[in-house]
Amino acid sequence: MPNAFRNIAALLGVIVAAACVGACGKISSTDPAENIVLTTQQLAMKNYAQNCSACHGANGVNGAARQLADANYLASVGREALINITTNGVSGGFCPGSGPASLAQWDAKQVADFVDGMLEAWGKNGVALSIPWSVKLAPAGNASNGQAVYAATCQSCHGAPNFKGVTGAGSVTDPNYLRLITDQGLRTAILFGRPERGMPGWSGPFPHQAADRKLSSQEISDVVAFLRSTASQKQ
Ligand code: HEC
Numbered sequence: 001m002p003n004a005f006r007n008i009a010a011l012l013g014v015i016v017a018a019a020c021v022g023a024c025g026k027i028s029s030t031d032p033a034e035n036i037v038l039t040t041q042q043l044a045m046k047n048y049a050q051n052c053s054a055c056h057g058a059n060g061v062n063g064a065a066r067q068l069a070d071a072n073y074l075a076s077v078g079r080e081a082l083i084n085i086t087t088n089g090v091s092g093g094f095c096p097g098s099g100p101a102s103l104a105q106w107d108a109k110q111v112a113d114f115v116d117g118m119l120e121a122w123g124k125n126g127v128a129l130s131i132p133w134s135v136k137l138a139p140a141g142n143a144s145n146g147q148a149v150y151a152a153t154c155q156s157c158h159g160a161p162n163f164k165g166v167t168g169a170g171s172v173t174d175p176n177y178l179r180l181i182t183d184q185g186l187r188t189a190i191l192f193g194r195p196e197r198g199m200p201g202w203s204g205p206f207p208h209q210a211a212d213r214k215l216s217s218q219e220i221s222d223v224v225a226f227l228r229s230t231a232s233q234k235q
């Protein structure tokens, strides 16, 4: 798939380069390997395919890590935080980042161009949530309140915390899983869901959000605190 994607991107690059001579202002970079001129968006998609798609999915969906091709998600996180994560990865998590300290070693301009290109490709008309995406801006969570929220909103798909059988969506109280995901990752999952896999988000007026029940910023913090508390319990 990355190869097919690359070929399509290259083909589009040729078409746009040919059609835009002297006419388009968006051409920003050449790709020495292919000797064609790419727009910011095309270059970002090429860099995405090479540096992010293995985990976040081809074309930004359906990877092991969350979908990035989601305009409301991108609007809620915002350009500044996207630049920070693309540079440094997720603190305490397994997103490697692509900045100077990573294997990709993009400089600040390459990171900013990448984020701008990604926003052009996937961020059009995104609506930001009215409650914060960042755990740093979220209220502290209360695990016992979160247990009740979990039972009411999560258990039907993910199973009771101590349930050992197979559930439709798999366990999110598995301590090994919880060791691999940060509190930010859990908050993001609850805010936006995994729409491409059938998990609704719980917080916004978006098409894939749960219609009958919205969670407040506090309730989301509470569920995260509850999930975290299950990781230290003997299973
Ligand atoms: C309608 C069913 C449904 C409900 C209700 C639901 N989920 Fe999910 N959830 C899913 C599915 C499906 C997935 C994707 C599983 C996969 O990756 O194949 C998922 C994935 C997740 C993930 C992993 C996200 C990621 O990025 O990999 C977390 C964490 C999670 N859910 C937590 C919750 C919590 C907490 C609640 C309650 C607030 C909840 N879910 C409610 C269906 C549901």
Ligand code: HEC
Binding pocket: 048, 051, 052, 053, 054, 055, 056, 065, 066, 068, 077, 082, 085, 086, 090, 092, 093, 094, 095, 096, 097, 098, 180, 181, 182, 183, 184, 185, 186, 188
């Ligand atoms: C090795 C796999 C891997 C690669 C490669 C990778 N990521 Fe990630 N990414 C992750 C994981 C895992 C998380 C969840 C981290 C957590 O919170 O536990 C994540 C989280 C993120 C988040 C934040 C999700 C949230 O919680 O809102 C963004 C944004 C992101 N990645 C962007 C990128 C970009 C852009 C690239 C390429 C430049 C990239 N990632 C490459 C694995 C990867």
